[in-house]
Amino acid sequence: MPFRLRVRAVLLARPGAVACGVTAGRLLGFEGLPRLADDEPVHLRLPVYGSRRQMEGTVSHFGSVAVGDLVELDGIPVTGPDRTLADLVLAGSREDAVAMIDAALRRRLVTGLDRVIAACVKRPGARRVASYWALADGRAESVLETHLRLLLHDAGVPPPCIQWPVTDGTGRVLARLDLAWPGAMLDVEADGGAVHELPSALHRDRERQNQLLDLGWRVRRVTWADVLRTPTKVVATVTGWLAAGP
Incomplete structure (x- = not known):
């Protein structure tokens, strides 16, 4: 099943869910992500107080997402570029994270890093990635x-x-x-x-x-x-x- 169609099917089965993480990154056109595998799970962000049932073929992340951090792509609710980049940076290695920051800046998927950094504050891993931002350079071409x-x-x-x-x-x-x-x-x-x-x-x-x-x-x-x-x-x-x- 094509990736985008698979995401739609999963979201229909989980009302209130939002595509996030690497899934959101692919939908938004982020570079530097691992090669898409046929069996790659769909990453979802779900309300804290909703069902904790894990669906096959998905990875669930529980927590709220501010309205300003959401976008809709062809009817698919997705975490916006700033929030998505923050999620990916917190989850990745330094090299992969900085490469994604560079690419997002170069392609103007984000207009700056202030909102991205703010989306990392007080979250697990925020201290670990604190030095990454100064290493970023949107002029990098690959x-x-x-x-x-x-x-x-x-x-x-x-x-x-x-x-x-x-x-x-x-x-x-x-x-x-x-x-x-x-x-x-x-x-x-x-x-x-x-x-x-x-x-x-x-x-x-x-x-x-x-x-x-x-x-x-x-x-x-x-x-x-x-x-x-x-x-x-x-x-x-x-x-x-x-x-x-x-």
Whole structure:
């Protein structure tokens, strides 16, 4: 059964329920969520004093939701973007949470973080995530880019510039660098794979890299495999290049 249809069916069986958490995130178009599985349960927020019966194929969360934190999508009641982001941040790892914050800011699903932070106050996990907000940056263009930025931040070599524009002699922008150290002429690119492996993208990436090399930039391309399997090697490479200077 298609995901949205499955959510509708569940809500019809539980009057007063609201789609929340990862279910709300999918309906609202949040990025950085796990791949949707066929048997993924529907997450529901239910009134505290209602039935505690657990329905098969659902995960129940009990508690009230303010009227201002609710939206309706094609007749489906859903926690709004601010509340949904707060729920997901409280439930996720730091890397996944910051990636979702970055994406929500970039896509303007939320207009700022004040309401999101307020939705976390006095809830379990609020202290744990208190440091996440300052790490967020809506300029990040992919989940991998966020994970890579955090890896380098933790290693003490945070990139000073994100999406740094490089221009030619006429002022035309040749490229926007994912993570850049302009003083060291170092560009670290997050290559997520799906897009960069397309033939047209491969040609564009090579042409762009050649232009950067001609201008004296050093370019390091980092994949998911690099970040997940050999993070120390990624850090050592960036640290070594920075130490060597431009």
